[in-house]
Amino acid sequence: MNAGVTGLPGEAGARLSDYASVTAPTLLIVGGKTRAPARAVVDMLSKAVPNATTTVLKGAGHMSPFTHPSEVNRLIAGHLAAQRQQEPAPLPEA
DSSP states (O other): OOTTOOOSTTSTTOOGGGGGGOOSOEEEEEETTOOHHHHHHHHHHHHHSTTEEEEEETTOOTTHHHHSHHHHHHHHHHHHHHHHHHSOOOOOOO
8 A cells, every 4th residue: 555545444544534434333342441542442433433333331341352242242233133123125026
């Protein structure tokens, strides 16, 4: 990649403003015990991603998928189920 050229959100060189192009409903999970620098990143992403939902997992830190896997899985499953309910029905085949 050329210097000064930004990539997709999440790639090196991406700017926070690049996240405005994310159109998918996005779940951000942050642990209630996560330290301030990581929480600040989640706060910035929650404002930059148009359709983001932020959930605080009480009692968890930065590594919540490892320390609280059941709770993280429940949140993700609930987020995906909600998206399935909002999807338009497929068009009938001609």
